[in-house]
Amino acid sequence: MKTRTKMSLLLAMIPAVLTAQPYGGDAxxxxxxxxxxxxxxxxxxAPANPFADCGFEAADLSNWVVADAASPxxxxxxxxxxxSVGYGFFATAPTEGVQTLVHGFDQVSGGADTIVIGQDIxxxxxxGATLTFDYRGAWDLMSFGATLDRNFEVHIEPSGGGxxxxxxxxxTATAGTIxxxxxxxxxxxxxxxxxxxxxxxxxVWDVPEGFVGPGFxxxxxxxxxxxxxxxxxxxxxPVAIGVLVGLLGLAGLVMVRRxx
Numbered sequence: 063m064k065t066r067t068k069m070s071l072l073l074a075m076i077p078a079v080l081t082a083q084p085y086g087g088d089a090x091x092x093x094x095x096x097x098x099x100x101x102x103x104x105x106x107x108a109p110a111n112p113f114a115d116c117g118f119e120a121a122d123l124s125n126w127v128v129a130d131a132a133s134p135x136x137x138x139x140x141x142x143x144x145x146s147v148g149y150g151f152f153a154t155a156p157t158e159g160v161q162t163l164v165h166g167f168d169q170v171s172g173g174a175d176t177i178v179i180g181q182d183i184x185x186x187x188x189x190g191a192t193l194t195f196d197y198r199g200a201w202d203l204m205s206f207g208a209t210l211d212r213n214f215e216v217h218i219e220p221s222g223g224g225x226x227x228x229x230x231x232x233x234t235a236t237a238g239t240i241x242x243x244x245x246x247x248x249x250x251x252x253x254x255x256x257x258x259x260x261x262x263x264x265x266v267w268d269v270p271e272g273f274v275g276p277g278f279x280x281x282x283x284x285x286x287x288x289x290x291x292x293x294x295x296x297x298x299x300p301v302a303i304g305v306l307v308g309l310l311g312l313a314g315l316v317m318v319r320r321x322x
Contacts, residue, residue: 085149085205085275086170089135089148089166089276090147091141091145091147091164092147092148093142093145094142094153105117106194110288112183112185113183113284116158116285117158117161117162117284119158119160119161123163123179125181127223129176132175133169133170133272134165134169134170138164139165140161141163142156147166147276151276151278152200152243155246157196157246159282163280163281164278164281165267165278166276166277167201167269167278171273174269174271177266178264178267180217180219180264180265181262181263182260182261183262183286185253185256185258186258187288188258188288189289190254190257190288191252191286191288192250192253193250193252193284193285194250194251194283194286195248196247196282196283197232197282198245198246199233199235199277199280200242200243200277201239202240202275203235203275204238204275205240206275206276208271209237210270211270212270213231213268214232215229215268216263216264218261218263219262219263221260221261222262227261228256232251267279
């Protein structure tokens with residue numbers, strides 16, 4: 063009886079073993095597994111948006127400057143809605159169009175590395191400007207010994223690349239945590255300091271340790287919204303209005319006397 067009981071337990075475990083996904087450098091993106099694209103509140107397709115292929119609808123990333131990790135868990139690529147990398151993480155849900163950018167948010171060999179994608183853009187003149195985008199993340203930084211946080215940042219560099227002129231932190235994946243889905247999030251970075259200029263806008267994921275936990279990341283709907291210059295119209299207080307009315311009345315009285 064004991065032998066049969068043990069055999070029954072082993073047979074019951076087989077499905078779990080077969081569906082478990084080992085952590086390694088061979089993750090592949092699985093095709094759509096359900097779900098519909100989710101539309102963002104602001105589409106990046108406006109004519110004034112300086113980003114080309116702002117929703118990653120092209121067949122490749124030729125409009126973008128890409129620098130992937132040396133040994134990525136999942137290389138930078140374009141994915142359809144409903145795609146999954148496994149590990150219990152979320153399935154993609156584009157917020158603009160039917161495709162989105164994805165990557166593994168991980169370096170599976172060696173030490174620290176970064177994942178970077180960006181574009182040279184010209185920001186129109188105006189009173190202000192905001193870089194907007196949609197993103198979503200997942201990670202397991204508890205099960206495999208991670209000790210350092212991973213970060214998602216936006217870097218504004220000179221056109222053509224160079225030392226960052228502005229760095230904004232967007233999201234931190236904290237060591238010792240498991241997050242299977244941050245949910246759909248929207249980011250906004252003030253780039254008013256660069257209105258009327260050409261710059262490189264880079265999305266940067268910092269991975270300070272190799273092979274200490276899988277991840278998954280989605281980016282979509284990238285745009286720059288420029289506020290147009292407006293003419294400031296002064297307002298008058300009660301005293302000023304009274305003085306103005308008095309002056310107009312006096313001017314009218316002078317005109318009447320001259321006429322008669």
